[in-house]
Amino acid sequence: MLxxxxxxxxxVAMTRLALGLRAHIGWSAGVLLAEPVxxxxxxxxxxxxxxxxxxxxxxxxxxxxxxxxxDDAERLIERASRTVGTLAQAxxxxxxxxxxxxxxxxxxxITSSAKPRDIESTLRSHFQVHVAEGDLIRDALRSAxxxxxxxxxxxxxxxxxxxxxxxxxxxxxxxTKQLGTIGKDVGVPWAQxxxxxxxxxxLTLATx
Numbered sequence: 001m002l003x004x005x006x007x008x009x010x011x012v013a014m015t016r017l018a019l020g021l022r023a024h025i026g027w028s029a030g031v032l033l034a035e036p037v038x039x040x041x042x043x044x045x046x047x048x049x050x051x052x053x054x055x056x057x058x059x060x061x062x063x064x065x066x067x068x069x070x071d072d073a074e075r076l077i078e079r080a081s082r083t084v085g086t087l088a089q090a091x092x093x094x095x096x097x098x099x100x101x102x103x104x105x106x107x108x109x110i111t112s113s114a115k116p117r118d119i120e121s122t123l124r125s126h127f128q129v130h131v132a133e134g135d136l137i138r139d140a141l142r143s144a145x146x147x148x149x150x151x152x153x154x155x156x157x158x159x160x161x162x163x164x165x166x167x168x169x170x171x172x173x174x175x176t177k178q179l180g181t182i183g184k185d186v187g188v189p190w191a192q193x194x195x196x197x198x199x200x201x202x203l204t205l206a207t208x
Contacts, residue, residue: 017043017099018208019107019150020200022157022193023137025060025130026051028088029193030095032104033201037168039178040202042186045194048091050084050137058083061136062122062129074119081136088140089147096148106208107145108200109138111154153204160199167206175199 016035021028028048033040052058061080065073096104114131122128145152155163161172170178179198183190 015103016205017104018201018204019096019104019145020110020197020202020204021048021107021141022110022197022200023134023141025133025137026058028137028141029197030092031194031197031201032096032099033198033205035205037202037206040182040198040205042182042198044095045186045189045197046095048088048095048141050087050091050140052083052087055083058087060133062132065119066123066129070120070123073123077119077136081139084136084140085143088137088144092141092144092148104150106204107141107150107152108204109141109145109152109154110157110160110196110200111138113156113158151208153207155200155203157196160196160203163203164199167203 017032019030019032021030027050030044030046030048031042032044032046034043035041050058057064057076057080061077065076068076112131112134114128116122116132116135117125117128122132142152142154161175164170164175165172168175179195182198183194186194
């Protein structure tokens with residue numbers, strides 16, 4: 001995994017932190033924010049790599065399961081879920097190293113709008129296979145957060161800016177501008193992944 005520490009923040013005592021996570025197939029972006037809510041500060045950014053090259057089941061298990069019988073597919077996906085869950089917990093533990101977990105008042109895993117299906121119907125649809133791969137990562141992230149005593153919430157990605165308007169009282173253009181400002185002192189990477197993770201963490205700080 002890659003951990004980008006923000007200069008000048010390591011070891012600084014923070015009262016309330018929140019974590020935002022955006023899953024991809026095989027990995028997740030993450031941003032850790034600190035109060036104040038009206039002008040949050042980025043503490044860390046990171047990438048969690050959730051594939052173990054020595055454990056093939058951790059890489060796109062739903063894609064691999066399409067070539068198997070339903071029983072074998074279910075067993076493969078179950079093994080993959082356990083493996084990715086272990087990877088997520090280890091990676092997240094590394095990325096919050098040095099922080100008191102009680103300082104992290106909540107974590108937000110950004111979700112998609114697609115609805116999950118049962119395994120049999122999922123495996124018949126290439127689109128649903130991609131959804132399921134992402135859901136496996138999201139489930140692993142939620143489980144890892146809970147194991148590390150971080151309360152977990154979720155916001156749909158397409159609803160993040162609407163939620164910001166409702167919760168923070170800021171219009172989308174205001175949020176976009178402030179996210180850009182937050183990222184100026186952080187440096188790269190500060191792309192769409194980091195901005196959405198930051199927004200998810202920001203909403204968590206405001207609601208927990």
